Amino acid sequence: MGLLRTTMPxxxxxxxVLAFGVAMLLIENQIQNLEEARAKLEQTISKHEIAEVDHRHSQNIGRQFSTQAEKDDTVIIYNRVPKTASTSFTNIAYDLCGKNGFHVLHINxxxxxxxxxxxxxxxFVKNVTSWRTMKPxxxxxxxxxxxxxxxGIKGKPLYVNVVREPIERLVSYYYFLRYGDDYRPGLRRRKQGDKKTFDECVSSGGADCAPEKLWLQIPFFCGHHAECWKAGSQWALEQAKYNLVHEYLLVGVTEELEDFIRxxxxALPEFFKGATQLYRTGKKSHLRKTTEKKPPTKETIAKLQQSNVxxxxxxxxxxxLEQFRFVRTHAVREKEGExxxxxxxxxxxxxxPKVN
Incomplete structure (x- = not known):
């Protein structure tokens, strides 16, 4: 180069020198372009790989949910209290089970x-938890x-139930045992032929209308403990309250049964989709109305209300009732009267973490 510098003008x-500089700039520019192209290619490949992973993950999740849907193990237990509109509610389940794909079983x-x-x-526990062909x-x-x-069972069932004002429930049951209802009108009841009214029963101190007969809803919620069935037990009351709040998905009241169904x-459309409309329009929605039921007098009610039971x-x-209305307040709203x-x-x- 030194020789070239001395001999060249x-x-x-x-x-x-200028040509060499331009060539170097062109080479550097080409190198930079190649680096950018490589970076873009790597980014594209990376995005593709992430997308592929996400796609596989989504497919796996989809398959899991599909499998869960195909093998729905949900079990609902409705340990129904007598004379609380339980037949009306149960018949809705019977009408929906074929359409919604679940089984209904009566515990007799x-x-x-x-x-x-x-x-x-x-x-019973073994049957309910292991009888897979009856799930849901x-x-x-x-x-x-x-x-x-x-x-020792991990997968517990969902409990639901309905309660009724205690004296109204007892009055309904009293007349039901004597006159039956519109569900099976031809069936002879245990007390059929006894014409004594509920008022007369209370006035004479009869056994079928004694305050102890009011003791039913608490033991049904309290359970299989001896204390649950001792009429007037404060312990049973507290246990029943505890179970209602902690062990039951929902407990409705007879007087507001449609809201309970709604x-x-x-909450559980896989079971109860269409239940509200069926309750409103179905032929089995308001079954088991007790025949010949006479409302008790104020004196009769006052006498029963004096009892500790x-x-x-x-x-x-x-x-x-308070718990149900609390749940309802946070589940529905009133719009145009509905x-x-x-x-x-x-x-x-x-x-x-974020995915780029």
Whole structure:
């Protein structure tokens, strides 16, 4: 180069230097372009890989949900209290089971005894949890609450129930035993032929209308403990309240049965889709109206309300009513005179780690 510098004229040397510089700039520019192209290619490949992973993940989740949907293990137990409109509600489940794809099973106990023997408790728990061909399932019957976790079961069923004002429930049951109802009008009832009114029964101190007969809703919620069935037990009341709040998905009241059904339809559409409309228009929605029922006088009601059993049973009913109305307040809203189920009021945000 030194020899070239001495022999080449200055202008030629300048042109050579300029040409070399331009060539270097072009090469550097090409290198930069190649680097950018490589970076874009790597970014594209990376995005493609992430998208592929996300796609596979979505497919896996979809398959999981599909499998779960195909193998829905949900079990509902409705341990129905007598004379609380339980037949009306149960018949809705029977009408919907074929359409919505679940099974309905009646728990028929000997002499309608709500307390199961220990061996039957174990049998029942095993049946409900392992009888896969009957899942999803809706079990109903006059059975006291049974705590499945006591038997080492992890997958507990969903409990639902309905309660009624205690004296109204007893009056309805009193006349039901004598006159039957419109569900099976030809069936002879245990007290058929007894024409004594409920007022006369209370006035004469009859056994069928004694305050102790009010003691039924609390033990049904309290369960299979000896104390649950001691009329007037404060411990049983507290246990029944605890179970209602912690072990039951929803407890409605007879006087507001349609709202109970509406909320269940919103919460468990896989079981109760179409239930509200069916309750309003179906032929089986208002069955089992007791025949020849005569409302008690104020004097009769006042006499029953003096008993400690009524006070405790009524306290439980008021507790259940307050809880139900609290749930309803947060589940529906009134619009143009009709109750409308609220849609989803939560969503997810700030999800990490981020995916570019």
């Amino acid at each position: 200055p202008k030629v040397q300048l042109l050579a 106990t000997t002499k309608n005894n709500p307390v199961l023997s220990l061996q039957d408790q174990v049998r 399932g809706f079990y109903h019957g006059h059975v006291a609450y049974l705590d499945f976790s006591k038997y 909320i269940l339809e919103a 009524w006070k405790i049973e009524n306290e439980f009913y008021e507790f259940a 109750l409308e189920v609220l849609g989803q009021n939560f969503f997810y945000e700030k999800i990490y």
